[in-house]
Amino acid sequence: MFIRPLLRMAPDNLNFHYMRGRILGLAVSAVLSLASVGLFFYPGLSLGIDFAGGIIMEVRTPAAADIAAIRAELHAQGLRAEGVQRFGEENSVAIRLEAQPTEAATQKVVSKVRAAVEKAQPGTRVVRTDAVGASVSAELFRDGMYALGFSMLMILFYIWFRFEWQFAVGAVVTLLLDVTKAIGFLAITRLDFDLVMVGAILTILGYSTNDKVVVYDRMRENLRKYKTMPLRELIDLSINETLSRTLGTSMTVFLASLPLALFGGSTLSGFAWVMLFGIVVGTSSSIFIAAPILLFLGENRLRRDTKEAVVKPAE
Amino acid sequence: MMYFSRLKTWTVLGVCLAGLLLCVPNIAPSPAGWIPWRTIHLGLDLRGGSYLLLEVDMNTVMKERLDSLGDGARQALRRAGVQRFVVSVQQPQRRLAVRVSDDGKQDAAMAALRELATTAAPGQRADLEFSTLPDGQIAITLSPLALKERAASAVAQSIEIVRRRIDGSGVTEPVIARQGDSRIIVQLPGIEDPNRIKELLGKTARMTFRLTDETANVTGAPPPGVDFLPLEGKGNQKVAVRRRVEVDGGNLTDARAGQNSQNGEWVVNFTFDQLGTRRFAEISRANVGHPFAIVLDDKVISAPVIREPITGGKGQISGSFTAASATDLAVLLRAGALPAPLTVVEERSVGPELGADAIRAGAIALAVGFVLVMVFMALFYGLFGWFANLALVVNLVMLAGVMSLLEATLTLPGMAGILLTLGMAVDANILVNERIREEVRNGRSPLNAMEVGFQRAFSTIIDSNATAFLSHVMLFAFGAGPVRGFAITITVGIATSMFTATMLARLFMVRWYISTRPTSLPV
Numbered sequence: 001m002f003i004r005p006l007l008r009m010a011p012d013n014l015n016f017h018y019m020r021g022r023i024l025g026l027a028v029s030a031v032l033s034l035a036s037v038g039l040f041f042y043p044g045l046s047l048g049i050d051f052a053g054g055i056i057m058e059v060r061t062p063a064a065a066d067i068a069a070i071r072a073e074l075h076a077q078g079l080r081a082e083g084v085q086r087f088g089e090e091n092s093v094a095i096r097l098e099a100q101p102t103e104a105a106t107q108k109v110v111s112k113v114r115a116a117v118e119k120a121q122p123g124t125r126v127v128r129t130d131a132v133g134a135s136v137s138a139e140l141f142r143d144g145m146y147a148l149g150f151s152m153l154m155i156l157f158y159i160w161f162r163f164e165w166q167f168a169v170g171a172v173v174t175l176l177l178d179v180t181k182a183i184g185f186l187a188i189t190r191l192d193f194d195l196v197m198v199g200a201i202l203t204i205l206g207y208s209t210n211d212k213v214v215v216y217d218r219m220r221e222n223l224r225k226y227k228t229m230p231l232r233e234l235i236d237l238s239i240n241e242t243l244s245r246t247l248g249t250s251m252t253v254f255l256a257s258l259p260l261a262l263f264g265g266s267t268l269s270g271f272a273w274v275m276l277f278g279i280v281v282g283t284s285s286s287i288f289i290a291a292p293i294l295l296f297l298g299e300n301r302l303r304r305d306t307k308e309a310v311v312k313p314a315e
Numbered sequence: 316m317m318y319f320s321r322l323k324t325w326t327v328l329g330v331c332l333a334g335l336l337l338c339v340p341n342i343a344p345s346p347a348g349w350i351p352w353r354t355i356h357l358g359l360d361l362r363g364g365s366y367l368l369l370e371v372d373m374n375t376v377m378k379e380r381l382d383s384l385g386d387g388a389r390q391a392l393r394r395a396g397v398q399r400f401v402v403s404v405q406q407p408q409r410r411l412a413v414r415v416s417d418d419g420k421q422d423a424a425m426a427a428l429r430e431l432a433t434t435a436a437p438g439q440r441a442d443l444e445f446s447t448l449p450d451g452q453i454a455i456t457l458s459p460l461a462l463k464e465r466a467a468s469a470v471a472q473s474i475e476i477v478r479r480r481i482d483g484s485g486v487t488e489p490v491i492a493r494q495g496d497s498r499i500i501v502q503l504p505g506i507e508d509p510n511r512i513k514e515l516l517g518k519t520a521r522m523t524f525r526l527t528d529e530t531a532n533v534t535g536a537p538p539p540g541v542d543f544l545p546l547e548g549k550g551n552q553k554v555a556v557r558r559r560v561e562v563d564g565g566n567l568t569d570a571r572a573g574q575n576s577q578n579g580e581w582v583v584n585f586t587f588d589q590l591g592t593r594r595f596a597e598i599s600r601a602n603v604g605h606p607f608a609i610v611l612d613d614k615v616i617s618a619p620v621i622r623e624p625i626t627g628g629k630g631q632i633s634g635s636f637t638a639a640s641a642t643d644l645a646v647l648l649r650a651g652a653l654p655a656p657l658t659v660v661e662e663r664s665v666g667p668e669l670g671a672d673a674i675r676a677g678a679i680a681l682a683v684g685f686v687l688v689m690v691f692m693a694l695f696y697g698l699f700g701w702f703a704n705l706a707l708v709v710n711l712v713m714l715a716g717v718m719s720l721l722e723a724t725l726t727l728p729g730m731a732g733i734l735l736t737l738g739m740a741v742d743a744n745i746l747v748n749e750r751i752r753e754e755v756r757n758g759r760s761p762l763n764a765m766e767v768g769f770q771r772a773f774s775t776i777i778d779s780n781a782t783a784f785l786s787h788v789m790l791f792a793f794g795a796g797p798v799r800g801f802a803i804t805i806t807v808g809i810a811t812s813m814f815t816a817t818m819l820a821r822l823f824m825v826r827w828y829i830s831t832r833p834t835s836l837p838v
Contacts, residue, residue: 004837005697012756058669103370103658110662111510126508127666136368136661140795147793151786158782195798196728202790203735203805206783210739213782214746217775245749248695249742252688256738259683260731265676267360268731275735 009247025288036184048194053099053137062123073120103133144198170293191270204278211286250283337716358726363667365509367501375655395427410456469654479650507666520647522564531555548635556608566591570648572641581636592628600624677730702823703744710815726800736808743816746772752838
C-alpha cells in the first residue's frame with residue numbers, strides 16, 4: 001500500500017468487445033431516457049421553492065413537536081399549508097406553503113406562520129425561512145435553464161474545436177441521454193428540483209464529458225497509431241486501454257460524494273444522491289453509448305479520409 | 316517533462332507556500348493595517364443570518380414623475396394664459412395628455428409645454444417627447460432612456476437610504492448591493508428574524524408638514540387640494556390635510572427618540588436645517604392657533620395646534636409611541652425618504668444553530684470523503700498514489716488560499732463543491748499513473764515511461780478539465796445565491812488542481828526518482 005499498488009480496477013490486457021453490445025446498450029439507454037421524459041411530463045418534477053416560488057419554514061419546538069396543533073393553528077389563521085412534516089429530529093418541523101399571488105401576500109403569510117407556530121407551541125423558534133416570490137422564482141428557473149443550455153453549447157463547441165464533429169455529436173447526444181435520466185431520477189425520487197440540483201446536473205455534465213473526452217482522446221490517438229485497424233476494433237481497444245482510468249476516476253468521485261449523501265444534511269444529501277446516480281450513468285454511457293454513436297457516425301468517414309482526420313493537429 | 320530546473324522547482328514550491336500564506340488571514344488577526352488581509356467569507360447559510368431581495372417599485376417612480384410633470388404643465392399653461400385645459404396622466408403609455416379647449420391657444424400651449432423639457436437637468440438629453448394625438452390632445456411622453464436614468468438614480472438613492480436605515484438599526488456588517496436594474500440585495504449576518512428590518516425598509520418614510528383644512532367635513536368628498544388622511548392610532552378618525560407641502564422631511568438635519576419630561580411619553584425630537592427652520596417659522600407665525608399635520612406615508616402621525624411661532628428650528632412629534640417605535644421613526648427620519656416603495660421579493664433566513672449544524676455535517680462529509688479518496692489512491696496506486704494524496708492536501712490549501720484572495724463566500728453547496736473537487740482532482744493523477752503504467756508495459760525504461768506518461772496524459776487532462784471548467788463558469792454566470800458558492804469552489808478547485816496534480820505531483824516523482832534511481836516503477 002505504501003509503495004506498490006495492492007489492487008487494480010481492471011486487469012491488464014483486457015480484451016472485451018463492447019461494440020458487440022452496442023445495440024443493446026443504445027436500446028436500454030433510449031428506453032430509460034424515453035421513460036424519463038415521460039416521467040418529466042407525468043408526474044413531473046417536484047419543483048423546489050427556488051423554481052416554484054412559495055415558502056418553506058423550519059421550526060424548532062421546545063419539546064417534541066405537536067404537528068396536529070401546528071396544523072390546526074395554521075388552519076385557524078386561514079393558511080393552507082402544503083405540508084407540515086417532522087424534519088429529522090423530534091422537535092424539528094418543516095412547513096411548506098405554496099406560492100402566493102403577490103410579493104406582499106408572501107410576506108404577510110411569513111409573519112402569520114411565525115405567529116401561528118408561536119401560538120401552537122409557545123417557545124417555538126423559526127430557524128429557517130425561505131420565501132421566494134413568483135417573479136423571482138420565474139427568473140431563477142430561466143437562469144437555471146440558461147446555465148444548463150449554455151453549458152451544453154460550450155461543451156459542444158469545445159469538443160467540436162478539439163475533435164472531429166463526429167466526436168462532438170456523439171458526446172452531446174450522450175450527454176442529453178445522461179441528463180434526461182438524471183431528470184427521470186429526480187421525478188422518481190421526488191427530490192426537489194432547485195438551483196442546487198441544477199448545480200448537480202451541471203457537475204454530472206462536466207464529469208460525464210470529462211469521461212468521454214478521455215476515451216475519445218485515446219481513440220484519436222489510436223486512429224493515428226493503427227491506420228488500418230477497423231474502427232470497431234479500434235474503439236474496443238481504446239475502451240479497454242482506458243477502462244482502469246475510467247473506473248478509477250468514477251470511484252474517486254463516487255467515494256467523495258458518498259459521505260455527502262449519507263451525512264451531508266438535508267440540503268446536500270439530495271444533491272449527492274443525484275451526483276451518485278449521475279456518476280454511474282455517466283461512466284456507463286462513456287462505454288456503451290458515446291462509443292457506439294461514434295461507431296455509427298464514423299464507420300466510414302473517420303476511416304476513409306484517414307489523412308484529414310489524422311493530420312489534424314492535436315494542439 | 317521530467318526535467319525541473321532549479322528555478323522551476325523553487326517556483327513550484329514558492330507557489331505552494333504562497334497558497335499557504337494566503338490562508339493565514341483566516342486564522343489570525345491582521346497584524347498591521349497596510350498588509351492586505353483577505354479572508355473567506357462564510358455564507359449566510361453557514362453562519363446564520365438573513366438575505367433579503369428588495370425590488371424598487373418602478374411604477375411609483377414613473378407615477379411620481381408624471382404627477383410632478385402634470386403639476387408643471389398646469390402651471391406652465393396658466394402662465395401662458397391658457398384658461399380651459401385638462402391635464403390627465405396616462406400611466407400605461409408613460410405620458411400626459413393635455414386637452415386645450417381655448418380657441419387659438421393651441422400653439423401658445425404647445426410652446427409653453429415645450430419649456431418643460433428644457434428645464435430638465437442641464438447637460439441631459441431632452442427627457443420628454445411631444446406629439447399631437449389624433450383627437451387633438453397634446454401628448455407629453457417620457458422617453459424610455461430618461462425613464463431608465465431616473466429608475467437607475469432611484470435605485471442608487473434607495474440603496475443609500477437602505478444602508479443608512481440598516482446602519483441606524485445597529486445590525487453589524489450588513490452587505491447591501493444592487494442587483495440588476497431594479498433590485499437591491501440586503502444581507503444581514505446574525506439576524507435570524509428579519510421582521511424589524513423588513514418593517515424599517517417597508518416604509519417610504521416620506522414625512523411632510525402640512526396645514527389642515529378646518530372647514531372641511533371629513534364625512535363628505537374632499538374639496539380640491541385637500542386629502543382626508545387617517546390619524547395614526549385613532550382607528551377611523553380622519554384629518555382634512557391640505558395637499559400643499561409646507562416643509563418636507565428632507566429639511567431635517569436630525570431626529571432622536573426621547574421621553575417627554577412631563578409625562579414620560581415617548582417622543583421624537585427633530586431639528587430642521589436652515590431652509591426648514593425659516594419655512595417653519597413663517598408658517599407657524601402665520602397660523603398661530605390653527606392645527607397643522609405631520610404626515611408620514613399618507614398617515615397623519617400627529618396634528619398639534621400651533622401655540623406660538625416656532626423659530627428655533629426644533630420640534631417634537633408626540634403620538635402613540637413606544638420606545639421601539641419612537642426609535643424606529645427617528646432612524647427613518649434621519650435616513651431620509653425612499654424615492655419609491657420597496658417590496659421584499661425573496662427572503663432567506665437561517666438561524667445560527669442551523670448554520671452550525673450545516674457546518675458540522677459538511678465538515679464530517681468532507682473529512683470522510685477526503686479519507687476515502689486517499690485510501691483509494693493508496694490502495695490502487697501505491698507510492699504514486701501517496702504523491703497524489705500529498706498534492707491533494709496542498710490542493711486543498713491552495714483552494715482555500717485562492718478563495719481567500721478572491722474574498723469568496725463559502726456556502727453549504729460550496730462545501731459540496733470542495734469535496735467534488737477533491738474527487739476530480741485526483742483524476743489527473745490517475746490519468747498520468749495509468750499512462751505511465753501502460754508505457755512501462757510497452758517496455759519503456761522508468762524515466763522514459765514517466766516522461767512519456769506525463770506528456771501523453773497532459774492534453775487529455777487539459778481537455779477533460781476545460782469542459783468541466785466551462786460548465787461551472789456558466790453556473791457562476793447564471794446562478795444565484797448559494798449555488799454560486801458551489802460554482803466558485805469548483806472552478807477555483809479545477810484551476811488549482813491542474814497545478815498541484817501536474818506540477819507538484821510531478822516534482823515529487825522527479826525528486827523521488829533522482830534520489831532512489833529505481834530500476835522499475837511501482838505501478
